[in-house]
Amino acid sequence: MTSAAAVPTSLLRPAVNTAHAARVSVLAPTNKAHLGNLEHLFRNRGAVESTATAAAAPVQPVRRRRQAPLLRLPSFLKRARGDVAAIATQEEQVYLSPRLFQPVPPDGPSPRGDIAAAWQRLHGADGWRGLLDPLHPDLRREIVRYGEFVDAAYGAFLARPDAAPGDADAVRVPLHDPAYRVTAPLFATSSVGLPSLLALAAPCAAQRTSLVGYVAVCENQDEVRRMGRRDIVIALRGTCTVLEWAENVRAGLVPATEAADAAPSTGDASAPKVECGFWNLYKTAGDGSPSLSEMVVSEVRMLLKKYEGEEVSITVTGHSLGAALAVLIADELAGDGGAPTPVAVFSFGGPRVGNRAFAERVEARGARVLRVVNAHDVVPHLPPRPGGRWYADVGRELRLDSRASPYLRPDADAGCCHDLEAYIHLVDGFLSSHCPFRANAKRSILRLLKNQGANVKQLYISKAVDMRVRLDAVDMPGSPLGRLGTPPSTVLECVH
Structure with a gap:
């Protein structure tokens, strides 16, 4: 595995030096x-x-x-x-x-440039120290690239919103990167259902199991050499169904254990706990289909066995609800045992997932989490944490500002501030917190x-x-x- 010490000097120095920043501010x-x-x-x-x-x-x-x-x-x-x-x-x-x-x-x-010697740092080996403000160009490209994987997850769902696990072979994911191949679609199941009368009136809204993302792996050898490892990507979309919205508002904390139906609890702050709705979507099995957790772990284990002996990374990326599920996946994969495969998360506009003990467990297991946050997006501030209690943020934060974009209105609405494409647009234009939106x-x-x-x-x-x-x-x-x-x-x- 490549060591962090082997990082080229171009990655160790800031992407934008002081003289350049001053010049940009003038021009x-x-x-x-x-x-x-x-x-x-x-x-x-x-x-x-x-x-x-x-x-x-x-x-x-x-x-x-x-x-x-x-x-x-x-x-x-x-x-x-x-x-x-x-x-x-x-x-x-x-x-x-x-x-x-x-x-x-x-x-x-x-x-994209060759990042074989630097990918560990770009994926958080040292907590992205010195790479976020100013934002390193190679890290910017990586974040934008993983945002496009999430966009493909939305595209797959919108093409087949009624897809079920039995239709997995018919699911088509519009990948932006041809170097990757989708190996498995992913489905999440809600633990709640609509009342029978509403279910009869709106059968689509009553569907408990929905396509939420996919697993893909890089199979292009030139790209594997460029990246310095074989990359396994797990991409997850945000909330799209009625029952997913119902799970989102179940903000009580439950123990982060295998008991998917654990009762909400706010006691024993030393135990890792997560939001009830997110945990249910992650751990609930469907009718004749495994849970999202079982799907992900099974597929990743199969791929790790297939590429045993190679340098492999696991990258989990998601937007909104998908960002919360990405943290749960990273926590489980990092604590799964076996070969120490690096696990990194690139999340966009994600809500808080669990309490401080859960955040500490994620980091202790070695999962690296980078949260991309728009300062005017309300979702990353949910669920609220009165007095700093209950919920805690995980990992590092890359803070953007939609008002810095020369194209977006300063009074852009909440939907725009949370939109995935707006997030990718802001990342692509971000130089540093002290520089204007990059015009090139x-x-x-x-x-x-x-x-x-x-x-x-x-x-x-x-x-x-x-x-x-x-x-x-x-x-x-x-x-x-x-x-x-x-x-x-x-x-x-x-x-x-």
Whole structure:
């Protein structure tokens, strides 16, 4: 196993030095700069980034092989014919990078750097010391990448919301990363059910067992070498069903033991306890199907046995409810015994899971937890902890601020502040708590416009409409973009 001492010097120094931070604060990008980026998005789709010299080098078009694209693009995003003008001024070279929204060719080399010698630190071997503020570029790419795994879990559920464990072979997960293969879908079962009359009236809402995520493993040898290990990913979506909401509000603490039906209790603070609803979803078995806990442990054990002798990591990632379940999974896998396989959690907008004793148990077992939190998201503050009692946070925190985004309105609503795509957008633009949103962020804002049109500043909405942007067929309350739709089968391409 690679030791932390073998970390390259590039990872040990901050991602943004003091001089650079001062320069960024002086030359903070303006609205004109970000509007210019929209121009590059829609008019210069095929451009590549010019060199950082005083005289800009000619921009060369990206060559694409004739292979099936990783993700389909709307027709209006197809690369325009003709030459693309080079960026004129030095300031534009810094802040108007035409790669801001440009997709990397899906069949080309990975845009991510080699992290084989540093992956242990990137996955929390020393608690992410020195990597969070400023945020190291390689860690940013890792967080965004795992956010896209969670997005695929949402996509799988929305494609088959009625999927059951017996339909596992029919579940299709729209993975963003072709280097990984899904080995097993995951289902969670609620311990409560709707009254019989309501169940008859709404059979879909009464479904107790629902597709909640999946297990995937990296099978591309080039990617395994780049990452320095074979990565097993467990990705979990957030709350989507009525019965999951019912479990969410069961905030009483129960012992973190195998007794799934343990009675809520607030006594004996020295015993590890977790939120009742989360524990029930994790440990409750369905009709003729195992619990989520049994599914995960069984699948991971099988994969560890299959790749015995290799360096393997287990990465659990989730959003909202999925973030809470990710902590429970990491706690169990880290304490499962056997070979000491590193277990890391990258969670987005996750609520508190258990008490202080539980948090200490998770850390004592060696599970590394990084919580990505938006300062204006209310979910990470739930369940409340009056006087600092009962509930406690686990692991390290990467705190973001949705008001730092130049695209989102400062009064963005609670749904936007908790939205997964908004989280990924904020991570991609985060430099440090003392720097503005990075203007050369590479992730497309098209998905943000699609999901949160009512919370995007009118300046950018109007610009998109003026350029006759046609997004996916989607309802955007309060935005004229809702009337400019393309077929719903379209999938937007995002890069990091």
